[in-house]
Amino acid sequence: MLTGIFSYAVFFSCVVLILSILTLGLNLQWGFTGLFNAGIAGFYAIGAYTHAILTAAPQPQFLGNFGLPWIVGIAAATAATALAAWLIGLLTIRLRGDYLAITSFGIAVTIQLVTLNWEALTGGSQGLSRIPKPLAGTFDSPLAFNLWYLALLAAVVGLLYWGLERIVRSPWGRVLRAIREDETAALALGKSARRFRLEAFVLGAALMGLAGALYVSFIGFVSPFDFLPILTFQVWAMLIVGGSGNNRGALLGALVVWGIWAAAGALVAKLVPPSHAAQGAAVQVILIGLALVLVLLYRPRGLIGERAVVSRHADG
Amino acid sequence: MLRATVTLLLSALAATAAAQAPCPVRVGGVLPLTGSMAPITKKIAQAAELAFEHVNQGGGVKGCPVQFILRDDQGQPTVGVDAAKYLVEIERVQAFTGTISSGVTGPIISAITAPSKVVQVTCCSTASPFTLDGRSQGYFFRTIPTSKTQAYATASETMRRGFKKTAVIYVNTDFGTDMLRFYRAAMARLGGDIAVEVPYNDNQPSYRAEVTRALAAKPESLLLVGFPKDAVTIVREWLSLGGTSNVALNNSMRTLDFVNGVGARFVENFFGMDNAQVAGPHVDAFNKSFEEKFKTDSKGPGVHTQYDAVMVIALAMNIAKELNGTAIRDAVRQVHAANGTPVGTGPGEFKKALELIRAGKPVKYHGATGPIEFDRNGDVTGPALVWKISNGQLVTDRTISIEEMQGLARRIEN
Numbered sequence: 030m031l032t033g034i035f036s037y038a039v040f041f042s043c044v045v046l047i048l049s050i051l052t053l054g055l056n057l058q059w060g061f062t063g064l065f066n067a068g069i070a071g072f073y074a075i076g077a078y079t080h081a082i083l084t085a086a087p088q089p090q091f092l093g094n095f096g097l098p099w100i101v102g103i104a105a106a107t108a109a110t111a112l113a114a115w116l117i118g119l120l121t122i123r124l125r126g127d128y129l130a131i132t133s134f135g136i137a138v139t140i141q142l143v144t145l146n147w148e149a150l151t152g153g154s155q156g157l158s159r160i161p162k163p164l165a166g167t168f169d170s171p172l173a174f175n176l177w178y179l180a181l182l183a184a185v186v187g188l189l190y191w192g193l194e195r196i197v198r199s200p201w202g203r204v205l206r207a208i209r210e211d212e213t214a215a216l217a218l219g220k221s222a223r224r225f226r227l228e229a230f231v232l233g234a235a236l237m238g239l240a241g242a243l244y245v246s247f248i249g250f251v252s253p254f255d256f257l258p259i260l261t262f263q264v265w266a267m268l269i270v271g272g273s274g275n276n277r278g279a280l281l282g283a284l285v286v287w288g289i290w291a292a293a294g295a296l297v298a299k300l301v302p303p304s305h306a307a308q309g310a311a312v313q314v315i316l317i318g319l320a321l322v323l324v325l326l327y328r329p330r331g332l333i334g335e336r337a338v339v340s341r342h343a344d345g
Numbered sequence: 346m347l348r349a350t351v352t353l354l355l356s357a358l359a360a361t362a363a364a365q366a367p368c369p370v371r372v373g374g375v376l377p378l379t380g381s382m383a384p385i386t387k388k389i390a391q392a393a394e395l396a397f398e399h400v401n402q403g404g405g406v407k408g409c410p411v412q413f414i415l416r417d418d419q420g421q422p423t424v425g426v427d428a429a430k431y432l433v434e435i436e437r438v439q440a441f442t443g444t445i446s447s448g449v450t451g452p453i454i455s456a457i458t459a460p461s462k463v464v465q466v467t468c469c470s471t472a473s474p475f476t477l478d479g480r481s482q483g484y485f486f487r488t489i490p491t492s493k494t495q496a497y498a499t500a501s502e503t504m505r506r507g508f509k510k511t512a513v514i515y516v517n518t519d520f521g522t523d524m525l526r527f528y529r530a531a532m533a534r535l536g537g538d539i540a541v542e543v544p545y546n547d548n549q550p551s552y553r554a555e556v557t558r559a560l561a562a563k564p565e566s567l568l569l570v571g572f573p574k575d576a577v578t579i580v581r582e583w584l585s586l587g588g589t590s591n592v593a594l595n596n597s598m599r600t601l602d603f604v605n606g607v608g609a610r611f612v613e614n615f616f617g618m619d620n621a622q623v624a625g626p627h628v629d630a631f632n633k634s635f636e637e638k639f640k641t642d643s644k645g646p647g648v649h650t651q652y653d654a655v656m657v658i659a660l661a662m663n664i665a666k667e668l669n670g671t672a673i674r675d676a677v678r679q680v681h682a683a684n685g686t687p688v689g690t691g692p693g694e695f696k697k698a699l700e701l702i703r704a705g706k707p708v709k710y711h712g713a714t715g716p717i718e719f720d721r722n723g724d725v726t727g728p729a730l731v732w733k734i735s736n737g738q739l740v741t742d743r744t745i746s747i748e749e750m751q752g753l754a755r756r757i758e759n
Binding site for chain 2: 030033036037040044148155156158174248252253259290295297304306307310311313314
């Protein structure tokens with residue numbers, strides 16, 4: 030029982046860390062730059078499929094499946110997503126607010142449909158399987174593998190957090206916030222808003238692609254059903270609940286929202302007999318919604334909101 | 346001192362864990378109770394509930410009542426995987442049933458079922474790679490026949506009727522592409538020629554473009570794989586543009602809606618395939634008890650196969666020497682032993698099965714979908730039947746026995 034709880038906690042933490050990479054990416058785009066990206070699932074999909082196609086074991090019916098090493102897949106997935114985001118960004122980054130949201134949402138749906146229909150490359154609705162898990166052969170139990178993967182993810186997320194904290198405090202990060210707050214003022218100061226917005230968009234999307242690659246090499250399987258628009262909604266909920274504009278808020282939001290999601294299911298299964306499972310499941314969805322609403326009512330800026338940053342010379 | 350206390354505490358904990366009563370035996374379930382699949386899942390979950398009721402009335406598992414813990418996957422892979430992990434690690438289930446969408450079943454197999462060595466039996470996921478590519482390590486079973494049986498039987502019947510050059514129009518889903526793949530492999534082996542393969546997307550007002558493309562290849566016959574509503578449109582356009590009336594159909598078209606939709610007098614030469622044994626006393630018994638309990642008919646996708654999925658798990662757990670995944674996996678193979686005494690659906694039959702198992706005798710389960718026998722991949726094999734339309738009625742033309750099907754599979758796959 031104890032090992033069971035521990036084993037589940039490790040698995041759960043892995044999922045949370047993967048989701049928190051998505052949240053960190055979105056935080057850079059929305060929290061710091063004000064880019065309304067509603068196409069998270071699309072970038073996640075590009076990363077996931079790039080990794081799967083490059084690393085999965087070769088099969089005659091597929092164009093891809095090159096069986097390349099894990100690290101090559103991770104690097105290529107991040108790069109490919111960055112490239113795709115750059116191309117998409119070139120076309121769309123000048124759109125403001127809602128317009129960017131609609132465009133990016135449409136692009137994400139398009140990407141999902143491509144993965145569903147380009148069978149020779151993506152396996153279509155049947156998905157791609159046999160995606161190698163890194164060093165899986167050296168571990169004899171799923172718990173041992175999950176522990177190693179958790180350590181790996183913790184290192185990646187730690188590194189990303191550290192890096193993001195540094196760059197958002199750098200002059201580059203200050204420009205992003207300036208653009209978010211008042212683009213005209215930033216332009217008047219001679220900053221190319223378009224260039225900075227594009228850079229933040231590409232960097233954030235690259236993180237989403239990385240998260241996708243880490244997800245498929247954790248699960249070992251990928252199909253278009255992993256990239257439905259609900260995922261985009263979940264990541265947004267995580268960032269809003271945790272605290273937009275604060276990287277620690279992004280991390281906490283991933284933990285809290287995914288925690289609510291999982292706990293609501295476990296709770297309902299405990300309390301409701303299977304004969305009323307259908308109603309119980311509906312209650313589970315209500316619980317999730319209720320918890321999100323409560324957080325927003327009592328913590329409208331998120332659990333850890335953005336710190337009010339005033340010039341450090343202002344106090345003096 | 347502290348260390349001694351901790352050791353004592355730990356060993357006490359370990360002792361309670363070990364001494365924990367094995368009753369009740371827990372079996373998990375993962376189904377999309379909410380989300381886009383929810384409308385069809387309701388009856389499927391009821392079938393599972395009924396099966397557990399029958400199991401418990403018939404004696405449970407190894408003298409214990411069985412507790413069913415059902416989780417919702419919301420039709421979302423991450424949620425489904427999390428639910429399965431929870432069932433396996435925290436509830437300690439050694440077997441579970443689920444789920445429906447192949448996109449959720451796939452990650453559960455590769456992230457939970459195979460690495461944790463627990464048994465998974467699905468009612469509804471038909472994507473063929475799950476059982477074929479070896480990733481499940483034999484822990485994954487399904488009680489729903491995949492498209493393979495049908496595709497092989499169709500190819501064999503097409504050749505028997507002497508149509509050497511065939512066009513295929515198929516629905517562009519995992520079902521349609523699977524059918525086409527197996528059909529293509531079979532035709533290549535049996536000496537037939539597929540003149541053209543035309544995919545279609547469902548819910549279109551007209552399929553003239555697809556039909557014209559298929560006709561251009563001048564085939565002797567047509568295989569149409571899809572669902573009745575669109576198939577009616579396709580067949581009407583096919584015939585009106587001068588297509589042959591030698592048309593082969595898949596099982597979904599075995600309905601009078603299709604026959605009357607096209608017009609009975611146009612479809613006299615049509616023939617189709619289905620899995621045989623979709624009728625019989627065990628099937629009727631299941632239908633009856635379902636209707637009595639839920640006051641609704643048992644028609645619907647996945648209802649019968651879900652009942653069988655649960656029964657297979659319960660029987661295998663009783664047959665297994667120990668309640669661990671590997672033992673249960675091996676016992677699934679003995680649920681339908683060749684020399685076993687036939688047992689059917691319902692609490693009485695389950696009780697009979699338990700008595701046989703306790704006496705060390707083999708059983709042969711005939712479920713709500715007929716005889717449940719798994720092939721080496723974990724798919725059900727079964728006899729097929731050829732049906733045709735005569736005077737506006739659906740009639741069985743001939744059945745292809747299980748031996749014939751196995752012979753056919755050997756010819757095609759070796």
